[in-house]
Each structure stands twice: as C-alpha cells, then as structure tokens.
Amino acid sequence: MTSSVVVTGAAGGIGRAVVTRLARNHHVVATDVVAEVSELGADNVTPVVADVTSGHGRLEILAAAKRALAGLVNVVGITRDSLVNKMSEHEMRQVLRVNAAGPIEMSLAAADAMGSGGSIVQISSRSHLGNIGQVNYAASKGALIGATQALARTLAPRIRVNAIAPGLIQTPMTDAMPPDVLDKLVGRIPRGRIGHPSDVAAMVAHLLSQDADYVTGQTIYVCGGRSI
C-alpha cells in the first residue's frame, strides 16, 4: 500500500462501496459532510468530516493523506428535484455548488498535490443526458463531464481524468419505490437488472489502476446498457 486515494461523498451508498473496494490496495481518505463517514474508519481508511465546497475543507481533506496522493474519486452529490417551474434559485445553486463546483475545485487542488502523477474519477450520472425534474442535477453532472475533458487535456500526461455516468443504482430511494414502478424502470435496462454500488466501484478501481493507463478524458456509462 504505497499511495493514498481521496473519496468524497464517502458516506453514501456508492461512496461506501468505492471506499471498501479501494481500501484493498490503497490508503483511503474517506470524506463527507455527515458524521456517519466516521463509521468507515479502519487501519487503511481515514475518515474526515469536511466540506469539498470550501477551500478550508479541501485543505483538510488533502492533509489527511498518509501516503503520496495517487487518486481522487468525487462521489459527492445531492439531488433537489423539482419541475422547472417550481424549482427555486436556491435549489439550482445548491446542486451546482455541491455536485459541480466543489468536485471541480477539489480536482484542481488534488492535481496540485499529486506530485508524481495520478488519476481522477468524477462520478457524473446518466441524468446528464436529461431527466424530468432534474434541470439542476443534469446541469451539474454535465458540468462534471465538461470539466473532465478539459482537465484531461490540461493535466496530461501527468494525470488521467475520467468520469463515470451511472444509471439506475440500488439505493435507499430505489428500495422505497413501489415494486411495479421499479420493475418498469428495470424493464428498460438491457442488462435486465438494477445496478449495484459495487458495479460503480469496480469501474472506479479499474480507472484508477494501471490497466486504464491509456484511458483519459472519457465518460464511461455504468448503466446496464440503458444509455444505448
């Protein structure tokens, strides 16, 4: 274990799966704004309660890396869904700040800290293609994809930057859906099942690894084929 990786938004379903997966091979700085992130603490996992949308928070997160920083995974994200006519300016700003500005600023800060190179993975969403009631969320996840491409160009060849666009992933929200509604959604997925946080974590691990050394600036859809 020679390197550290930062995972933002670590307390959520995908975040936890990413931390668990990466902790096999890395020291992981698991960070979130909620105290529950402390539950992830282990020998090779350092939990940090901090906010990526603040400069102070980002410094605090990077300072927790015990080894050379080799990776950043931005899982952090919120939803504030509403039809466009009813969406408040606050709901627009909050989602943009947490889902886009924070992770992009975190990427820039982490890139400075990755002396000998590294890999950054942004967790975007298939919703960047558009979704009803999610103008704010779609815009924020589209911003991540645009930033991924520009970062990949400007940080090359030292640092690779890629994005993952998950489709329908099992969360407490999907667990609470009426079975017929969930079945209808799953019926549109060529793979024939809902995604699991571990599906996303596996792609994160791949993009951080040497196996993906020739991959940068890309958006990988982990959606069971729903985007085709």
Add this chain to the structure above:
Amino acid sequence: MAAQLAGPDADRLRPALTDLGLDVDPPGPLIYVRLGGTTMADLEDTLTSWFLDAQAAASDNRDVVTVISDELVDGDDVAGCALGHALISGTRAWAMERNREGNIGNVVVACPEELTGAAATVAWLIESRAVSGEVLHAGRRRHGRQRL
C-alpha cells in the same frame, strides 16, 4: 417570428438574426447566447442566470435555444467546459420536461468569429420546431480538434 434574445452575448448574435428577418423583440422563444467562458468563482452565478431565463420561458410556455461557443464544448479551460456542458445538459433536461407541454429546447454550438451559420440554425430551429433536445453544431471548427 419574434424571439427574445438574452444572455451576455446576445448583442453579438442580434445582427445576424436581424439579417435573416427575425424579429428579436420579445415575446417569443428564448435565445440565450453565451459565447465567452467563465471562472470557477462565477460558474454557479453564470448557470443560475441561464436557469432563471429558461424558467421564465417555461412559465410563459416559450421554446428555448441555448447558443454556446465551440470553445465551451472542447476547449482547454476547465470552468468554460464545465459551463458549456452544463448548459447542454440543462437545456436537454429542460426540453425533456417541457416537451410534455409542447415546448422545444435545443443547443446550438457556434463559432464565435462567424455567427451566420449559428443564426441560420437558430432561425430554423425556432421556425420549424422540428427537433427538440438536440445539440446542433453550426460554424467552422476552429481548432480542427476531434471532439471528445
């Protein structure tokens, strides 16, 4: 056909649209023009400005065309590319939602030095109302770079 020009670079597209005979006084479809980049500090304000205009258009049951520069799609500036792709995704989400109410929304990617192609594309979009949720590239490719 009347339209409402908005956004920080509206006046740059106005002459080309007027030449095509488009009445650019409101009310009418929203043509939001953003050709220049932004900074990370201003990203939130910039996108919120677009949102408020697009929300007003939705309230009045009007269509939306978002016009952005090709630099905002495949340039090297991080904040600028975040802005461009956010406007594409935001417009597509707006269109997906508003299609149910009969509104259409599209994006035109323009070359800022040569806006006649973009103007013609905008005029066609709002007059034909033939497509929605699309990204149309109008104008020369300045960099010859393959689009990521």
